[in-house]
Amino acid sequence: MSSHTQPSRVGRRTVLKGAGAVLSLAALGGAWRAESRGVIDRARGPAFDPWADWQAHERGDPAALVSAAILASNAHNAQPWLFRMEDTRINLLEDGTRHLGTLDPFGREMHIGLGGALENLLLAAGANGYEHRLSLSPRTEDPVHVASVTLFPGPSVASSLYAAIPQRHTNRHPFDTSQTLPRSAFTSLERLNDEQAVQIVWFTSKTERDSMHELLAGAAEAINADTEQSYDNGLRWLRQDRNSIEEHRDGLTLDTMGLEAPTVVAAKMLPDPSAEESGRAWIASIHEQANTAGAFGILAVRNDRDRAERLRTGRIWQRMHLWIAANELAAQPMNQLHERPDREDQLGLEPQYGDALDELIHDPGWHALFTFRVGHPTQPAPSSPRRHVSQVITTS
Ligand SMILES: Cc1cc2nc3c(=O)[nH]c(=O)nc-3n(C[C@H](O)[C@H](O)[C@H](O)COP(=O)(O)O)c2cc1C
Numbered sequence: 001m002s003s004h005t006q007p008s009r010v011g012r013r014t015v016l017k018g019a020g021a022v023l024s025l026a027a028l029g030g031a032w033r034a035e036s037r038g039v040i041d042r043a044r045g046p047a048f049d050p051w052a053d054w055q056a057h058e059r060g061d062p063a064a065l066v067s068a069a070i071l072a073s074n075a076h077n078a079q080p081w082l083f084r085m086e087d088t089r090i091n092l093l094e095d096g097t098r099h100l101g102t103l104d105p106f107g108r109e110m111h112i113g114l115g116g117a118l119e120n121l122l123l124a125a126g127a128n129g130y131e132h133r134l135s136l137s138p139r140t141e142d143p144v145h146v147a148s149v150t151l152f153p154g155p156s157v158a159s160s161l162y163a164a165i166p167q168r169h170t171n172r173h174p175f176d177t178s179q180t181l182p183r184s185a186f187t188s189l190e191r192l193n194d195e196q197a198v199q200i201v202w203f204t205s206k207t208e209r210d211s212m213h214e215l216l217a218g219a220a221e222a223i224n225a226d227t228e229q230s231y232d233n234g235l236r237w238l239r240q241d242r243n244s245i246e247e248h249r250d251g252l253t254l255d256t257m258g259l260e261a262p263t264v265v266a267a268k269m270l271p272d273p274s275a276e277e278s279g280r281a282w283i284a285s286i287h288e289q290a291n292t293a294g295a296f297g298i299l300a301v302r303n304d305r306d307r308a309e310r311l312r313t314g315r316i317w318q319r320m321h322l323w324i325a326a327n328e329l330a331a332q333p334m335n336q337l338h339e340r341p342d343r344e345d346q347l348g349l350e351p352q353y354g355d356a357l358d359e360l361i362h363d364p365g366w367h368a369l370f371t372f373r374v375g376h377p378t379q380p381a382p383s384s385p386r387r388h389v390s391q392v393i394t395t396s
Contacts, residue, residue: 042255042382043253043255043382043383043384045242045245045246046246046249046388047245047246047249047385047386048383048385048386049388050067050070050071050386050387050388050389051071051166051383051386052166053067054067054068054071054165054166055067057389059128059129060128060129060130061128062085062090062151063085063389063393064124064128065090065121065124065125065128065130065149066083066085066090066121066389066392066393067124067389068120068121068123068124068127068162068165069081069083069092069117069118069120069121069124070117070120070386070387070389070392071120071165071166071168071386072113072116072117072119072120072314072318073113073116073168073170073317073318073321073333074112074113074114074116074117075100075103075104075109075110075112075113075333075335076100076103076109076233076237076251076252077237077250077251077252077384077385078098078099078100078110078113078237078250078251079095079098079113079250079386079387079392080094080095080096080098080099080110080113080114081093081094081095081113081114081117081392082094082095082392082393082394083392083393083394084393084394084395084396085393085394085395088150088151088152089148089149089150089151090121090148090149090151091145091147091148091149092114092117092118092121092145092146092147092148092149093144093145093146093394094107094110094111094114094143094144094146095144095392096144098110098250100232100237101228101232101236102226102228102229102232102343102346103223103229103232103233103339103343104339104342105342105343105345105346106305106342106345106346107307107310108304108310108338108342108369109335109338109339111146111307111310111311111314112310112311112313112314112317112369112370113314114146114147114311114314115310115311115312115313115314115315115316115317115318116314116315116317116318117314118134118146118147118149118311118314118315119314119315119318119319120165120318121149122134122149123159123161123162123165123322124162124165125149125151126154126156126157126158126159126162127156127157127158127159127162128156129153129154129155129156130151130152130153130154131151131152131153131154131155132149132150132151132152133149133150133152134147134148134149135147135148135149135150136307136308136311139307146307146311147311160326161319161322161323161326163326164322164323164325164326165322167325167326168321168322168324168325169256169325169380169381169382169383169384170256170331170332170333170381170384171258171330171331171332171377171380171381172256172257172258172285172289172332172381173258173330173377173378173379173381174258174288174289174291174292174378175289175292175293175294175330175373175375175376175377175378176292176375176376176377176378177292177294177375179294179375179376180294181204181294181295181329181374181375181376185327185329185374186202186204186295188323188327189297189320189323189324189374192316192319192320192323193316193319193320195312195315195316197301197302197308197309197312198299198300198301198309198312198313198316199299199300199301199366200297200298200299200300200316201297201298201299201300201360201361201368202295202296202297203295203296203297203298203360204295208296209290209293209295209296212290212293212296212360212371213287213290213291213293215337215353215356215360216286216290216334216336216337216371217283217286217287217290218353219336219337219339219340219353220282220283220286220336221283222340222352222353223336223339223340223343224279224282224283226343229339229343230275230279231275233282233339234275234278234279234282235275235278237250237251237252238251238252238278239251239252239253239385240253240254240268240272241268245385246385248385249385249386249387249388249391250385250386250387251385252384253384253385254267254268255382256381256382256383256384257285258285258288258289258332258381259285286334286336289332289334289373290334290373292375293373293374293375294329294373294374294375294376295373295374295375296334296371296372296373296374297320297371297372297373297374298360298361298368298369298370298371299313299316299317299368299369299370299371299372300361300366300367300368300369301313301366301367301369302365302366302367303367304367304368304369309369310369313369313370317333317370317372320372321372324374328377329374329375329376329377330374330375330376330377330381331372331373331374331375332372332373333370333371333372334371334372334373335370335371337353337356337357337368337371338357338368338369338370338371340352340353341353341354341357
């Protein structure tokens with residue numbers, strides 16, 4: 001029978017039955033793929049439980065402090081931390097296996113993320129009835145030992161920032177440009193910065209935001225054009241399906257990318273994108289994000305290579321992001337403008353973005369360390385995965 005011949009009655013029924021079976025199989029395959037890719041359930045499963053279980057430990061159990069610490073903002077969700085527990089002391093350690101490679105050659109982002117974890121841990125210490133003594137370790141003694149927090153019984157202090165810990169998520173959706181940020185938001189955010197060592201520089205006018213947009217997009221293009229940096233930025237930490245999310249419990253998921261819902265469904269159902277496709281999609285999202293920022297802020301310090309100053313910056317950022325969450329605003333760190341200068345430095349290239357950053361700060365005594373945008377959300381941001389507390393606690 002040629003392919004053009006009509007099938008006989010029996011043959012046609014068989015063909016139809018076959019087609020039905022193929023369709024059911026396709027539907028089943030689709031349903032299986034939908035299930036395995038997490039199309040239907042956003043941010044569900046054990047990898048997301050730490051957001052719901054963060055207060056499951058008995059009050060006063062030092063593990064309760066670590067449960068809060070691991071929910072901190074941290075670059076690429078690499079979670080570069082370990083917590084070594086002693087009787088009345090918690091030691092915060094760098095986990096060098098979670099380094100971001102060419103994206104963070106000098107550990108800037110790693111240390112800011114560790115500062116964020118430290119801030120959550122200290123907020124939780126107060127809420128769990130502890131006073132504390134914080135000691136930041138000099139790098140010279142034990143390079144991975146970042147800080148120790150000694151705990152003493154004290155009054156219980158549960159702040160609104162502490163309560164906002166499970167509400168804080170990075171929001172990569174476009175922000176609502178019909179609403180402007182009230183002056184009081186800037187004042188409140190500045191009040192959280194009790195560190196002389198950290199300065200907040202704001203970019204609020206349309207002209208300032210447009211030039212930040214241009215610089216961020218240019219730096220993102222430069223990252224994409226650098227094969228190693230592009231890989232470290234994109235596919236290395238991308239967790240595309242439920243299995244890889246549950247296996248790693250870290251990294252960036254499609255749900256958190258700030259894409260429109262139908263695009264997320266399509267991205268989950270289609271084969272994984274090439275590096276080039278995902279790079280292009282990333283640049284498009286940077287434009288949309290930068291274009292809808294209510295304001296940009298840069299956190300600057302006197303010595304951008306000093307770990308203690310980076311930790312302080314991470315603490316201030318975490319505090320600011322918690323305040324933003326508690327006040328129903330939205331924020332997203334945007335660090336291409338720092339990742340590119342670090343890479344220029346690493347490779348000995350012309351400091352194109354390094355110079356651009358210095359110009360933004362306008363003061364040779366201060367160095368830009370971290371950039372974010374803030375605004376009114378158009379939609380809530382979903383949770384990102386986290387490793388279980390037991391995976392980050394060590395006793396040795
Ligand atoms: C130092 C640092 C740099 C970051 N850079 C970016 C960035 O350039 N773009 C972005 O979308 N998110 C950035 N983030 C946000 C993290 O990706 C985010 O905190 C992480 O994926 C965990 O998600 P969560 O904040 O929703 O808990 C950064 C966070 C930190 C602490």
